[in-house]
Amino acid sequence: MSNMASCEVGGCCFPVKKGRTWRRRKRKCKNPKDCKYTVDCFPALVNLSKWMKNRCSGGSLKPRLKAAVFRMTGRGLMTVRGLKTGDIVVQVPREAMITCSDVFSDEKLSYPLKYLNLKLKAMEVLSIFLLHHRWLGAQSEWKHYIDSLPVTYTVPSFCTEKEIRVMPEFLKTIVQSQEDDLQSCFEKAQKMFGLLCVKNSCCYLPSLTDIRWAWFTVNTRAVYMKNSYPNPTLVDEDICALAPYLDLLNHSHTAQVETGLSEDGEFYQIKTLVPYGPYEQVFINYGPHDNIKLYKEYGFILPDNPHSSVPFILDELLDVMKDCDAIENAHARKDLLYEKQMIIVSHNFHKNLAMSSDGPSWNFEVATTILLMTADELSQWQVVYQNLTGMGHRHLVQCCLRMLCQIKLDHFNLVLMNMEDIEDCSEAFACAKMLVRDCCLILTNAERSLQC
Known part of the structure; x- marks a missing residue:
């Protein structure tokens, strides 16, 4: 019998292997009620961290944070030595991020994107990129990032038809809106991958389930990064990017941070505006969202959320x-x-x-x-x-x-x-x-x- 469990974190479900090492870590805490976290040794995250450090010169994460599983919030990032106001807590190299510009210049994807001239949203472009590189598997340079991603999410669209039928109307409306977005992305992806199949003799056509995974990976994990020179085929703003490892940070309405590119443009940085003690969980702030917005976009709610209505x-x-x-x-x-x-x-x-x-x-x-x-x-x-x-x-x-x-x-x-x-x-x-x-x-x- 497989010793696998699903760790649900911030609207995401990760496959987590719980073997003897994991049980030894749990035993380190004599009183479970006092144990706020356990060190996270999820192999995919370990491999991701090594991959990012090897991907470019200048390092990647600034070794201030460590992945951990917290009793109240699940998987997240904690301080090692504490942080002062103004400290950079995470910086991801630009080379380790994925933007629409990267997708349009991708060796394999650039051809169908130009040939079909589809009118795409930025979310659709990034979703297609994820699907393509997940299909490539070990041949993809992004394999370690793909492996670290959740296998499912807890946003409304992942509810079953039976569950949706008993939802209140405002949630049914949200589900329908999400399904409309997915269907649009699905139709465009079918054309893209259909052309790739003809050109490269491959046989992969994404299903609606595949699209749902890719779309909500982008939706729940992308960071804001505006492109001043977007591709003209995009029908909306080019303002989102995927940032490996950084997306492990969880949301709190009390967090105060500054985010954006470094002055030299080589790193995407998150700077804390409040101090943290050693071994505390570090949070980011998605914005003043109520619980309906948090559930719709990220798949979780916050108790006592002051923005809820x-x-x-x-x-x-x-x-x-x-x-x-x-x-x-x-x-x-x-x-x-x-x-x-x-x-x-x-x-x-x-x-x-x-x-x-x-x-x-x-x-x-x-x-x-x-x-x-x-x-x-x-x-x-x-x-x-x-x-x-x-x-x-x-x-x-x-x-x-x-x-x-x-x-x-x-x-x-x-x-x-x-x-x-x-x-x-x-x-x-x-x-x-x-x-x-x-x-x-x-x-x-x-x-x-x-x-x-």
Whole structure:
């Protein structure tokens, strides 16, 4: 029986062999509760590190970090001697990175790219590169990087059809959007590899499963690096690159870093703006993302994420207004709904309708305030720009928002019951359930904060 397990880290699942060496490392910690990490000797990472050091002169990683498996966050990078503010924690040589420019100049891929003249997104270009070099196997100069990559991810697209059917609508919409991207990439990749097969007598045509792996490898691991002279066949910005080893760093909303190329342009660097003690895990910051964004793009959520919120749409607010007869002076306040809706949409108040634990977004409160105005109040609706707290019907606004929270919470609780009925679920779906629970908690806290 194979002694293999799947280590799920930051939305990624790696194959991890747990043999006697691994068990000896675990025994070094006498009290498991006090053991925050174990040294990560995953062979593919060891080989990757050696490959990067041999690939170019000048070193690669600056030996400040070591791969480790942390009890709370899984695989990541930790300090060895500690770091001071302003220290460079990781620097990857430009030669060890993969950009769209590298793909367009690749010995084998350059021909079909030029011949077919496909209109490609940067994500598609990098995905095709990964698929090609994974197929090359031992013949690829990027073999050690390919071997170090996860075999699967925990973003919504990796949920099964059965799991997707019981998801809330906003997650189904995300899945459909991801599938549309994958299908587009699949069709272009089929043409590319089809031409390669004819030219080189190879017989590899990527499946949709292959595309899904490559696409989300790029999506979850690429760093921001803008190309000032992008290839004209690209239909979007050339702003992403793959940086081996660097992508082991995990995200934290509290991390403070500076990223970018060194002054001489030879290295991609990450500099910490906060100090770290010895043997602490080092984090980067993807940006002020809520948990829905983190799940969609990276396949994980953060507990107590201060940026998290629950999305709403204008139709939900309109439905409550139409059906609510309990509000004060209901008939007068439900008049002119079409006119009110036009004001809201024309001024983009219908966008970013969201509820956080602290209460509604500004747009959400403004849209609700306008919908609850009488005809006289509506003639001076611009007052919302100056003073929302002084509106005479603010208590009605809060009651309506609280009602919306309760309706959405009841719906999510029902959805969650159906989600819990799925047995032996995927890791991606397990993350979806955690996200819905997080949404329920946010709505519960928001409802308490909205006192009528």
